Amino acid sequence: MKVTIDDVARRAGVSKTTVSRILNGNYGQTTEETRNRILDVIKEMDYSPNIVAKSLKSMRTNVIGIVLSNLKNPYWMTVLEGVEDTCRDLGYNLMICNSDEQPEMEMQYIKEFQMRQVDGIVINPTVRNMELYAKLASDNYPFVVINRKVPGLSAHHVVVDNVKGAELAVNHLVRAGRKKVAVFVYRNPHVSTWAERVEGYRSAMLENGFAPGDLLICEVEQGTGATTEAVIRFLRQQPDVEAIFSTNNMMTLDIIKGIKELRLRIPDDIAIIGYDETVWAQHLDPPLTTVMQPAYEMGRISAKMLIKRINAKRQQKPETVVLEPQLIVRASCGAAGRV
């Protein structure tokens, strides 16, 4: 049925070793004549090698896996694009899965990837499989953690400076003259990103001369509707809030919805800065100021780092790359012109 390297060898009247050599570019030692003959036969028989067999023999698949935790946020699409582009450039193929923020799923997928002998894994961790991450590290298995920091884990990380991102946002709001600045954040004790953004909010506020008592931190459940209701409730209780710093792009949309339902004007009555640049941010009314995270870069760098690690002769020290967020100023923060 399917044509194998044996078929080619037989037809070309050589051994499969020779064919294999041609296939893999080791024809420094082969006659031009036999090479051409083999190439002809390959074309003629429409032969293509079985990479599964090759992988079994060579003990490497040239596949990496990526474990995402959320396929609903376009942010991840951009990360994925960076990873995919890098795989293409470096001759790897990509397996993808989605833990959906569930630790059990995450564990299962990681084990599956390993059984499939992927050469390494990029992972946005749920941060609830600490023993597993530690085991990967101590087994010296190639993997790179992205987006979220796993505390105490000695492994490659590619993250964005969330404290800095929050500070950019809060400083900008304060300098634009806003006194009462609130932060909205999803409730999730495991995830470093959100804690860090709140921390950045806190430090920037204090830095700007506010007292701890001035901090307005609103935690909401992740899930549809909850945020909009929370904003409405919050702003009714604290009608003098002048600015909101939103720590998530989806959350931002819900917050704006709540603000509009209250018939408040942005930015006149209340300013808002969102986290994560999106395709739609500039098209909102008013255009939304955002903290842009270099998502594509994160994808590229993590994949590159992983593949470098895979091909490293001797093991390296875990490296942490911290990417810089950037404030994209538009009208929603009320200071578009006067930064």
Place this chain on the structure above:
Amino acid sequence: MKVTIDDVARRAGVSKTTVSRILNGNYGQTTEETRNRILDVIKEMDYSPNIVAKSLKSMRTNVIGIVLSNLKNPYWMTVLEGVEDTCRDLGYNLMICNSDEQPEMEMQYIKEFQMRQVDGIVINPTVRNMELYAKLASDNYPFVVINRKVPGLSAHHVVVDNVKGAELAVNHLVRAGRKKVAVFVYRNPHVSTWAERVEGYRSAMLENGFAPGDLLICEVEQGTGATTEAVIRFLRQQPDVEAIFSTNNMMTLDIIKGIKELRLRIPDDIAIIGYDETVWAQHLDPPLTTVMQPAYEMGRISAKMLIKRINAKRQQKPETVVLEPQLIVRASCGAAGRV
């Protein structure tokens, strides 16, 4: 180094055949006692099977591939989610790649997937590798075409009714009292979706009593900025246009941008309906009426169909599933209340 089935067998004092049987659930014929012993050893040695070896032997990988053509549009994220969920449910893993709308990339990726022995492929085709698609079909290779129709190709398809989608939009606009209705579309002769949406526009307009001369079809190059400029130019030439039907979600954002630059009010001066429901549509100002395509469903159905095809004993006739679009009415079309 790595523990294999042989190691387990040796340690448990049985043959690897027996271990293999346990692993694969064929222990109808095995003593409870030996089974437990083997299970213990497996746990003790932390053994996990090498799926590459298993795949080589069993001639199937339990992996499917998906070839996307664009990783920038969130629409595909939703499709991907459907595919991924289905893979999880059905015990498959997923490989992903992005042709980036380039036929050569598409061809290379498909061949790579085949060399990797993926059991089947879901593909959003560039529609410019006709010979390749035909060959896959005649080789009886399992694959499912999604989103775009490949003319003359006898293969499984999962598509959305684009003519219908356009008709929904245009009918709605006309019934809301708009006379001069224009359609905007990307220039790409290969892709059926866009041609069909224009066709739906045409048929709906004629159906509603307009003459062929009343049709206003504006083709624009796909690429940043081009659309916004095109809209501005177009509306300056035809200031009496009362409605625009946009055939793509990204395009819609650019069109709205152009309209706003001209200081026209939506929907008072000009109504707009966009294609594809998005997370941001309801948050635009005014909220955007869209033609919703069941993207998640497309992902689920195509993956299910593919896997069914993979496991079919005897070959089936190519099946085409046509999904129904749905109009989501919001304020931008100027008839939110009075449908």
Place this chain on the structure above:
DNA sequence: TTGAAAGCGCTAACAG
């Protein structure tokens, strides 16, 4: 109820 042996398609050490 269990095991021996063959072999999936490929690579590479070694020999000629």
Place this chain on the structure above:
DNA sequence: CTGTTAGCGCTTTCAA
């Protein structure tokens, strides 16, 4: 310059 040979880790017939 080319071929022989021995596996990679697993499944599966066939025999015991």
